[in-house]
Amino acid sequence: MTKYNEELYRGERHWKEGEFDVFRSTHWSAPGCHNGCGLVYYVKDGVLDHVEGDPRAAFNQGRLCIRCLNQLEAIYGKDRVVHPMRRDPAKRGDDGAWEQCSWDEAYDLIEENVRRIQKDYGPESIVGLVGTGRDVNCQLALTCYIAFKTPNLACGFLTGDSCMLPRMAGTMITHGDCPVADMSQFSELRYDDPRYIWPEVCLIWGNNPIVSNGDGFFGHWIVDAMRRGGTKLVVVDPEVTWLAAHAEVLLQVRPATDAALAMAMINVVIGEDLYDHDFVEKWTYGFDELSERVKDWTPERAAEVCGIDAEDIRRAARLFGSARPATLQWGLATDAHANGVHEVHAIMALSALTGNLEAPGGMRMARLPWDMELSYSCGWKWLDPELQAKRLGNT
Structure with a gap:
């Protein structure tokens, strides 16, 4: 960073710069942002003029996506709802049914009805319906289980059923936690941390991270790995x-056939003895059964199912299987299939076979502090057992 930039992006939270008041902050934008990038806001006469990325922010290091660059429209859009709104039950369906109210009125109205329903019908009669909620799933679950005292929380709007939930289910069942690509984001020193190792290969599966920046993963990190660490892409x-245009191997699979590809890659990794024997022996179970299960899933069979070339499958499996470390960045496409959980299981098996779990530059477990959980079960164990027994679907 130049001396000019050191002065421009100084360390304090607020400073004056010519006609602007400049504020340093962090931002999550709706809908669907899960990151919290560092921003610098330029305000003139109480009105936001423009935003810039904060190069001092370890997370995004000054880079921004279109969500943050579009702050002016998001903040000053005429259709944006910026106050609590209360609906008159007598006017349901009318344009004038909604009227502005204060935060105190909104909270009082919610509390009044929650208390009434709990008293008259029991707390289990309240059902929490959520979407994906990647950055707020702990809070949503705690609100239902602890505040409302209901055991019933579900992805009732269906989005969560085909977005993140299959990955969560598949990884929690097989790994007990949520493995994510290690791009040094767990260290405040980032790439300067001496313990960090650049991944030799990054397998990007059903994800376009430099556009979506989903699941707390900032897509530019992969570009950093390519430029600074020589990371190759599959x-x-x-x-x-x-x-994909910069990948060593691009596998343009027929949609919803990913599980077949994963099985074929496992077939190659095991068949060509590319797996990490020490890791498999110490930290996995079911290896013999998996070896037997994938024998029929040759690259040729998967190529026919997936609509790709068998030799490309071998090349991809060899690159990923031989790299130490190798990492995986995946996305929504792995969730949105009828066999999504099974696909996730196979892809996770591939990462475990190659010994890249909990390895620098491989896959790291994204554990949360303060007994929080990266799942919709956060707070469940604190719920009264009698209420747990009343959860819908228990019988």
Whole structure:
């Protein structure tokens, strides 16, 4: 960073710069942002003029996506709801049914009805319906289980059923936690941390991270790895994205056939003795059964199912299986299949076979502090057992 930038992006939270008041902050934007990038806001006469990325922010290091660059429209859009709104039951369906109210009125109205329903019908009669909620799933679960005292929380709007939940289910069942690609984001020193190792290969599966920046993963980190660490890419995607165009191997699978590809890659990794024997022996179970199960899933069989070339499957499996470390960045496409959980299981088995779990530059477990959980079960164990027994679907 130059001396000019050191002065421009100084360390304090607020400073004056010519006609601007400048504020340093962090931002999550709706809908669907899960990151919290560092921003610098330039305000003139109480009105936001423009935003810039904060190069001092360890997370995004000054880079921004279109969500943050579009702050002016998001903040000053005429259709934005910025106050609590209360609906008159007598006017349901009318344009004038909604009227502005204060935060105190909104909270009082919620509390009044929650208390009434709990008293008259029991707390289990309240059902929490949520979407994906990646950055708030702990809070949503705690609100239901602890505040409302209901055992009933579900992805009732269906989005969560086909977005993140299959990955969560598959990884929690097989790993007990949520493995994510290690791009040094767990260290305040980032790439300067002496313990960090650049991944030799990054397998990008059903994800376009430099556009979506989903699940707390900032897509530019992969570009950093390519430029600074020489990381090679293997991309599984029907479309030719920017990252796919820079991949060593691009596997343009027929949609919803990813599980077959994963099985074939496991077939190659085991069949060509590319797996990490020490890790498999010490930290996995079911290896013999998996070896037997994938024998029929040859690259040729998977190539026919997936609509790709068998030799490309071998090349991808060899690259990923031989790399130490190798990492995986995946996305929504792995959730949105009828066999999503099974696909996740196979992909996770591939990471475990190659010994890249909890390895620098491999896959790290994203554990949360203060007994929080990266799942919709956060707070469940604190719920009264009698109420747990009343959960819908228990019988």
